Amino acid sequence: MRYCFxxxxxxxxxxLGFFDEEGNLLExxxxxxxxxxxxxxxxxxxAASILDKMKEREVSREDIVGVGIDAPGPIDAKGTVYxxxxxxxxxxSLKNELQSLLNLPVEAGNDANVAALGEMWKGGGQGYxxxxxxxxxxxxxGGIIVDGKILSGATGSGGEIGHIHVMDSETEPCNCGNxxxxxxxxxxxxxxxxxxxxxxxxxxxxxxxxxxxxSAKTVFDAxxxxxxxxxxxxxxFGQILxxxxxxxxxxxxxxxxxxxxGVSKAGPILLDYIQKNYMQAAFTGARGALFSLATLGxxxxxxxxxxxxxx
Amino acid sequence: MRYCFxxxxxxxxxxLGFFDEEGNLLExxxxxxxxxxxxxxxxxxxAASILDKMKEREVSREDIVGVGIDAPGPIDAKGTVYxxxxxxxxxxSLKNELQSLLNLPVEAGNDANVAALGEMWKGGGQGYxxxxxxxxxxxxxGGIIVDGKILSGATGSGGEIGHIHVMDSETEPCNCGNxxxxxxxxxxxxxxxxxxxxxxxxxxxxxxxxxxxxSAKTVFDAxxxxxxxxxxxxxxFGQILxxxxxxxxxxxxxxxxxxxxGVSKAGPILLDYIQKNYMQAAFTGARGALFSLATLGxxxxxxxxxxxxxx
Numbered sequence: 001m002r003y004c005f006x007x008x009x010x011x012x013x014x015x016l017g018f019f020d021e022e023g024n025l026l027e028x029x030x031x032x033x034x035x036x037x038x039x040x041x042x043x044x045x046x047a048a049s050i051l052d053k054m055k056e057r058e059v060s061r062e063d064i065v066g067v068g069i070d071a072p073g074p075i076d077a078k079g080t081v082y083x084x085x086x087x088x089x090x091x092x093s094l095k096n097e098l099q100s101l102l103n104l105p106v107e108a109g110n111d112a113n114v115a116a117l118g119e120m121w122k123g124g125g126q127g128y129x130x131x132x133x134x135x136x137x138x139x140x141x142g143g144i145i146v147d148g149k150i151l152s153g154a155t156g157s158g159g160e161i162g163h164i165h166v167m168d169s170e171t172e173p174c175n176c177g178n179x180x181x182x183x184x185x186x187x188x189x190x191x192x193x194x195x196x197x198x199x200x201x202x203x204x205x206x207x208x209x210x211x212x213x214x215s216a217k218t219v220f221d222a223x224x225x226x227x228x229x230x231x232x233x234x235x236x237f238g239q240i241l242x243x244x245x246x247x248x249x250x251x252x253x254x255x256x257x258x259x260x261x262g263v264s265k266a267g268p269i270l271l272d273y274i275q276k277n278y279m280q281a282a283f284t285g286a287r288g289a290l291f292s293l294a295t296l297g298x299x300x301x302x303x304x305x306x307x308x309x310x311x
Numbered sequence: 312m313r314y315c316f317x318x319x320x321x322x323x324x325x326x327l328g329f330f331d332e333e334g335n336l337l338e339x340x341x342x343x344x345x346x347x348x349x350x351x352x353x354x355x356x357x358a359a360s361i362l363d364k365m366k367e368r369e370v371s372r373e374d375i376v377g378v379g380i381d382a383p384g385p386i387d388a389k390g391t392v393y394x395x396x397x398x399x400x401x402x403x404s405l406k407n408e409l410q411s412l413l414n415l416p417v418e419a420g421n422d423a424n425v426a427a428l429g430e431m432w433k434g435g436g437q438g439y440x441x442x443x444x445x446x447x448x449x450x451x452x453g454g455i456i457v458d459g460k461i462l463s464g465a466t467g468s469g470g471e472i473g474h475i476h477v478m479d480s481e482t483e484p485c486n487c488g489n490x491x492x493x494x495x496x497x498x499x500x501x502x503x504x505x506x507x508x509x510x511x512x513x514x515x516x517x518x519x520x521x522x523x524x525x526s527a528k529t530v531f532d533a534x535x536x537x538x539x540x541x542x543x544x545x546x547x548f549g550q551i552l553x554x555x556x557x558x559x560x561x562x563x564x565x566x567x568x569x570x571x572x573g574v575s576k577a578g579p580i581l582l583d584y585i586q587k588n589y590m591q592a593a594f595t596g597a598r599g600a601l602f603s604l605a606t607l608g609x610x611x612x613x614x615x616x617x618x619x620x621x622x
Contacts, residue, residue: 074596077458082596130465144562147388151457153564154441157596164558165592176595247475247555251455251562253464281476284487285385285393285468 003059004309005050007069008111008301009033011086014046017302018053021065021310023122027053028302039088047101066105068305069098070114074156079108082156107308111301113150113159115260116143118304123296124258132254133294134161134245136216136263139175140183140190144252149311151252162187164244186241188263191216195233204229220266234273242277249278249286260294268293314370315620316361318380319422319612320344322397325357328613329364332376332621334433338364339613350399358412377416379616380409381425385467390419393467418619422612424461424470426571427454429615434607435569443565444605445472445556447527447574450486451494451501455563460622462563473498475555497552499574502527506544515540531577545584553588560589560597571605579604 001020008015010033017028031049034041050067054060071094073084079095094108109117116125116133125131129148135141140162144151151158162183163176170180184190192214199208206229207222208214222230245257257274264270271291279287296303312331319326321344328339342360345352361378365371382405384395390406405419420428427436427444436442440459446452451473455462462469473494474487481491495501503525510519517540518533519525533541556568568585575581582602590598607614 142562146457146462151462151563153597154566155564155596155599157560157564157594158562160561160564160594160596162561163594164561165554178592178594181594243476244558247558248562249468250471250473250475251453251469251559252462253466253468253471255465281489283468283471283474283489283492285466285471286464288466 002063002065004065004306005053005067006302006304006306007046007050007067008114008305009042009046009069009071009087010111011035011072014042015298015302016046016049016053017299017306018057019306023303023306023310025299025303028299033087035086035088037088038090039084042087043094043098043101047098050102061104064104066107066309067098067102068114068308069094069106069108070111070301070305071108072111075108075110075152076154076156077150077152079106080156081108105309107311109150109152109304109308110156110159112141113143113152114304114308115296115300116145116159116258116304117150117307118296118300118302119258119260119294120145120148121307122303123300124260124292124294125256128255130253130255131258132245132248132252132256133258133260134241135261135294136187136259137261138188140187141261144254146252161244161248164247166240166244182240182244186237188216188261191219191233191237191263194236195219195230198229198233198236206230216263217265220269223269238273238277242274242279243281245274245278246281246283246286249289250283253286254289256290256292258292258294260300264293313374313376315376315617316364316378317613317615317617318357318361318378319425319616320353320357320380320382320398321422322346322383325353326609326613327357327360327364328610328617329368330617334614334617334621336610336614339610344398346397346399348399349401350395353398354405354409354412358409361413372415375415377418377620378409378413379425379619380405380417380419381422381612381616382419383422386419386421386463387465387467388461388463390417391467392419416620420461420463420615420619421467421470423452424454424463425615425619426611427456427470427569427615428461428618429607429611429613430569430571430605431456431459432618433614434611435571435603435605436567439566441564441566442569443556443559443563443567444569444571445552446572446605447498447570448572449499451498452572455565457563472555472559475558477551477555493551493555497548499527499572502530502544502548502574505547506530506541509540509544509547517541527574528576531580534580549584549588553585553590554592556585556589557592557594557597560600561594564597565600567601567603569603569605571611575604
């Protein structure tokens with residue numbers, strides 16, 4: 001049996017996983033992400049942690065298939081990063097740099113894309129090879145898997161579905177600078193925004209009026225309790241997201257959509273709102289697409305990173 | 312030097328091309344498409360025409376790399392057709408059936424996708440491998456090329472971009488049954504529709520008012536003559552298409568968009584209207600995408616079909 005490592009570099013911690021080549025996660029741990037000095041310590045820290053683990057477990061380089069790594073930022077299929085603002089990184093070959101530190105084969109990808117690969121392999125998309133993963137968190141991320149491989153795009157921006165324009169009438173800007181991006185309505189903060197806008201429209205009663213801090217969770221909890229105004233908000237959310245996913249399906253025709261991120265903790269009810277509206281907008285040839293919830297949570301990145309190097 | 316055939320099956324004629332393996336088109340010809348009897352004569356006719364040509368040119372099976380073929384309808388990466396209404400075909404393996412008639416390797420794909428591959432190889436997308444081809448004809452078709460390969464999708468509906476939902480307020484149905492599809496505004500007939508709607512809005516003068524039969528060509532001819540109302544129509548067309556392409560770019564992040572089909576005869580002015588609006592809606596990471604016009608016209612299909620089997 002041979003082994004591999006999956007490494008998920010985040011803005012505050014780096015998650016590492018030690019896997020056997022069948023994809024069983026044997027151990028996972030974290031180290032801090034040192035973003036000072038333009039992030040120049042990050043890869044040496046990762047390399048040191050991996051070499052320590054190999055020593056501890058008494059495995060040699062020959063036993064290791066390689067190391068997969070992801071990071072937040074556009075990264076193309078060759079493992080080149082095009083500026084990762086959160087880490088202080090500029091443009092360089094993440095693949096080559098970690099490879100030369102470790103003297104092991106390395107593959108690299110964007111964090112959302114790699115997490116999508118993980119969900120295809122061992123999570124909500126298991127058994128499928130044409131998968132769209134939609135991550136509804138602070139923002140909206142995505143990953144497009146075509147024939148079992150990540151669609152990275154020309155400059156590593158494949159799957160940036162949070163920035164699909166969905167609303168002409170929007171006047172507040174998105175973090176990206178445009179107005180009316182998908183993520184402005186369907187991320188955790190976007191759902192709160194939809195709720196606040198709905199509350200401001202009239203005086204309709206709602207448990208949400210009593211919340212000091214409305215969150216996506218309080219909105220969907222209220223939906224489950226039958227709160228009419230919250231149901232209207234969920235419906236609006238489902239319309240916007242369902243329609244956007246129908247557009248994505250007309251481009252890539254996936255077998256399954258996997259919905260993840262913090263918002264997905266609302267559970268299967270979330271899929272009902274998305275899927276109903278998807279079916280209304282989807283092209284006939286794409287209506288067979290399935291919907292599921294992500295299952296790997298924060299481990300999706302290390303699973304996907306491992307899969308990158310096992311492929 | 313070895314050779315191959317590229318075959319483009321349309322609703323009325325089948326176009327055939329004889330290529331050398333470097334992609335030089337040595338000869339092209341057409342045969343009628345016999346759609347009677349559920350299209351059962353089409354493939355035997357194609358096979359007979361190819362075998363005749365091999366005899367005429369005195370080339371043996373060993374000299375032939377294979378035969379690429381496309382047809383109108385969803386066809387997946389394995390060469391399975393999922394119902395081709397215009398040809399009378401049900402669901403079957405186009406690849407296997409032609410292969411057994413010819414005793415030669417065969418590859419098959421959807422006509423719009425295969426034409427896109429042709430434009431990437433020898434047309435407006437030459438030199439690139441991540442290409443989105445947009446065909447503005449009677450309808451709006453498309454083809455997505457990722458790393459030099461067609462994105463066929465789970466059931467052969469990849470690249471069906473004409474059916475992306477772009478207009479919530481639409482009440483007239485598209486041919487597909489939905490309301491508000493991209494093709495309702497940006498196909499040749501869609502542009503005429505935009506023009507007629509604009510003319511009905513008020514009494515603003517325009518040369519288009521004197522046209523007995525407005526066409527996409529008369530609209531863009533009027534644009535070139537500085538007709539203000541026609542320019543408003545072109546602007547509306549550009550807004551709708553530019554925004555939709557920005558959405559596509561957020562999914563697949565192409566290097567270049569290639570615009571083809573009858574409408575593209577309007578020339579570079581068409582790209583101006585599309586690109587300006589694309590840039591306003593596109594995610595920062597996708598703004599570097601280039602725009603060009605398709606150059607292969609009706610030969611795109613046979614070129615793409617040849618490329619299918621040479622890959």
